Amino acid sequence: MNIDLTGRTALVTGSTEGIGFGIAQSLAKAGASVVINGRTREKVHAAVARVGAKARGAVADLGTVEGHDQLVAAVPDADIVVSNLGIFQPSDFFDTDDATWDRHWQVNVMAGVRLARTYLPIMEQAGWGRFLFLASESAFNIPVEMIHYGVSKTADVALARGLAKRMAGTGVTVNSVLPGPTLSEGVEAMLKSERAKTGKPIEEVAAAFVQEHRSSSIIRRAATVEEVANMVVYLASPLASATTGAALRVDGGVIDTLM
Numbered sequence: 083m084n085i086d087l088t089g090r091t092a093l094v095t096g097s098t099e100g101i102g103f104g105i106a107q108s109l110a111k112a113g114a115s116v117v118i119n120g121r122t123r124e125k126v127h128a129a130v131a132r133v134g135a136k137a138r139g140a141v142a143d144l145g146t147v148e149g150h151d152q153l154v155a156a157v158p159d160a161d162i163v164v165s166n167l168g169i170f171q172p173s174d175f176f177d178t179d180d181a182t183w184d185r186h187w188q189v190n191v192m193a194g195v196r197l198a199r200t201y202l203p204i205m206e207q208a209g210w211g212r213f214l215f216l217a218s219e220s221a222f223n224i225p226v227e228m229i230h231y232g233v234s235k236t237a238d239v240a241l242a243r244g245l246a247k248r249m250a251g252t253g254v255t256v257n258s259v260l261p262g263p264t265l266s267e268g269v270e271a272m273l274k275s276e277r278a279k280t281g282k283p284i285e286e287v288a289a290a291f292v293q294e295h296r297s298s299s300i301i302r303r304a305a306t307v308e309e310v311a312n313m314v315v316y317l318a319s320p321l322a323s324a325t326t327g328a329a330l331r332v333d334g335g336v337i338d339t340l341m
Contacts, residue, residue: 085315087113087162087315090161091115091157092109093160094116095119095164096120096144097118098122098125098126098128098129099266100267101166101310101311102216103132103307105166105314106118108315110136113136114136115137117137117138117139117157118130119153119167120139121142121143126139140157144193144196144197145192150196160201161205162211162212163211167189168235170231182230183230190234202249205253210253212318213257214256214259214314215238216258216314219337220232221238223336239329242329243258249326255322257329258328260332262292262299263291264310270284289303299333301335303334313330313332
């Protein structure tokens with residue numbers, strides 16, 4: 083299977099590190115011209131330098147309307163949009179205030195809503211496009227330790243499904259990708275104290291976390307960012323032309339369902 087995205091422009095939000103960076107790097111390797119987005123100029127420039135000549139940067143905080151407008155001014159069109167930007171913050175439901183709920187909603191949901199409202203009509207006019215939402219297995223397995231996060235990811239899956247139907251017959255596909263526990267910088271930071279306490283390699287600490295907190299995992303470890311990126315690159319390609327409105331799992335089997 084040969085995936086060639088030469089001539090395509092791909093915008094990946096929240097892509098200075100973690101899953102987003104892995105996706106941007108993999109899309110560039112497949113030939114796409116990639117736009118890396120982040121909130122700070124320093125991190126964006128560093129990520130662009132790591133990807134190389136196929137990448138350029140766009141500094142904007144997409145958790146705000148102003149940040150969205152700033153991004154669109156810098157990137158007026160794109161063939162592929164990966165709405166990857168997301169935050170998570172463990173917090174018991176009864177301790178989670180309105181500000182935390184609103185921040186997760188603005189970053190995890192509304193940033194993607196605004197991007198879709200802007201770029202989907204451009205893709206429709208071109209007769210081709212790929213729009214992807216990075217959701218999570220937490221969209222279906224709502225984590226009790228961060229219900230607010232799970233709810234926002236369920237919204238992403240529903241949004242992708244609705245938009246896919248809205249774009250029917252246009253040559254534009256819309257899908258969501260559901261990673262499970264993934265060994266990104268964010269997860270490494272979350273497990274930092276446990277790693278320091280045990281002295282074990284981060285992969286072993288992450289595997290222990292998965293087995294304790296996501297016991298339905300079939301691979302019984304955290305995925306790598308590259309494993310998630312592989313799914314995204316396929317969905318972003320012409321080869322995935324018959325896949326739309328789908329929630330594609332890269333969750334290691336955590337979601338216990340036949341679908």
